[in-house]
Amino acid sequence: MRKYIFILIIITISSCVIDKEENGFAIAIHGGAGTILKENLTTEKEFLIRGKLEEAIQVGHDILKNEGTSIEAVVETIKILEDSPLFNAGKGAVFTANKTIEHDASIMDGSDLNAGATTSTTVVKNPITLAYEIMTKSEHVFLSGKGAEKFARQQNLKLVNSSYFETEFRLNALKQAKKNESVTDSIYKDEKFGTVGCVAIDKKGNLAAGTSTGGMTNKKWGRIGDSPIIGAGTYANNLTCAVSSTGWGEYFIRAMVAHDISALVQYKNLSLKESARIVIQEKLLKLGGDGGVIAIDNKANIVMEFNTPGMYRASINKKGELNVSIYN
Numbered sequence: 428m429r430k431y432i433f434i435l436i437i438i439t440i441s442s443c444v445i446d447k448e449e450n451g452f453a454i455a456i457h458g459g460a461g462t463i464l465k466e467n468l469t470t471e472k473e474f475l476i477r478g479k480l481e482e483a484i485q486v487g488h489d490i491l492k493n494e495g496t497s498i499e500a501v502v503e504t505i506k507i508l509e510d511s512p513l514f515n516a517g518k519g520a521v522f523t524a525n526k527t528i529e530h531d532a533s534i535m536d537g538s539d540l541n542a543g544a545t546t547s548t549t550v551v552k553n554p555i556t557l558a559y560e561i562m563t564k565s566e567h568v569f570l571s572g573k574g575a576e577k578f579a580r581q582q583n584l585k586l587v588n589s590s591y592f593e594t595e596f597r598l599n600a601l602k603q604a605k606k607n608e609s610v611t612d613s614i615y616k617d618e619k620f621g622t623v624g625c626v627a628i629d630k631k632g633n634l635a636a637g638t639s640t641g642g643m644t645n646k647k648w649g650r651i652g653d654s655p656i657i658g659a660g661t662y663a664n665n666l667t668c669a670v671s672s673t674g675w676g677e678y679f680i681r682a683m684v685a686h687d688i689s690a691l692v693q694y695k696n697l698s699l700k701e702s703a704r705i706v707i708q709e710k711l712l713k714l715g716g717d718g719g720v721i722a723i724d725n726k727a728n729i730v731m732e733f734n735t736p737g738m739y740r741a742s743i744n745k746k747g748e749l750n751v752s753i754y755n
Contacts (some may be wrong), residue, residue, distance in 0.1 A: 463737025515621025520641020537634030624671025652676025674718010
């Protein structure tokens with residue numbers, strides 16, 4: 428009898444070890460999806476983009492490797508991308524029709540479904556840190572504009588003059604968009620890539636997701652896209668997966684893309700890969716929307732699904748393998 432009990436204990440311990448090794452920790456990021464073609468990117472710019480994606484994801488992976496949480500990894504990784512003028516977030520955000528720069532961001536903790544979101548801020552250096560503070564230091568989920576900036580001041584977040592965010596590249600894009608305003612939907616066609624996002628799972632199995640953006644070039648009337656909307660641009664649930672979206676925000680809102688992927692995993696028991704494919708390649712396209720997602724499930728499987736010519740993306744899987752890609 429003792430022999431059989433001993434064997435059972437050994438099997439149980441071995442099973443736990445195998446499960447832990449199988450799940451592990453992992454991270455993925457995106458820098459936006461859209462009409463990203465090799466002929467439209469100079470060799471130098473492609474080199475810079477790939478380098479920044481690798482730098483950012485290594486920061487997040489190091490946090491996870493050193494017992495940090497998925498939330499910490501998401502925040503610090505996105506900050507790297509927000510500080511770069513290469514992406515439509517933070518420093519590199521696009522101009523509105525009024526020649527201002529407005530930021531949106533959101534974050535979600537899969538362990539308790541807590542979330543924080545912010546929209547239309549103009550002086551917060553790293554909007555993802557504001558989303559995090561809203562999630563952890565307030566009773567609210569979503570703050571906007573001047574109220575969000577007042578809260579940021581109370582939390583002693585880094586504030587900058589709005590001119591800090593201005594870049595010549597984005598200003599030229601605004602000028603071009605204004606020239607093309609007579610073309611139907613011209614402000615939407617090629618100006619939506621650049622949004623940044625991150626999903627991660629830590630050693631404790633907790634999932635997290637975050638997204639940050641400057642919106643769309645030449646946007647009017649205080650337009651808000653999917654990036655700060657929980658369930659559309661960002662979603663995380665330890666029962667299923669973590670998702671960050673990028674693309675034509677109006678359609679991602681209508682389809683509630685991030686949550687829909689999670690729902691298919693939870694209620695239909697589909698794999699993350701199949702769930703993302705159905706939502707991005709079938710549901711979203713049927714509506715007329717384009718873009719993509721990065722997602723990671725509670726077993727650390729990574730999926731990067733998009734229906735556009737390209738998506739800036741990088742991942743480090745549970746085996747520690749790094750992948751950086753741009754084109755389809």
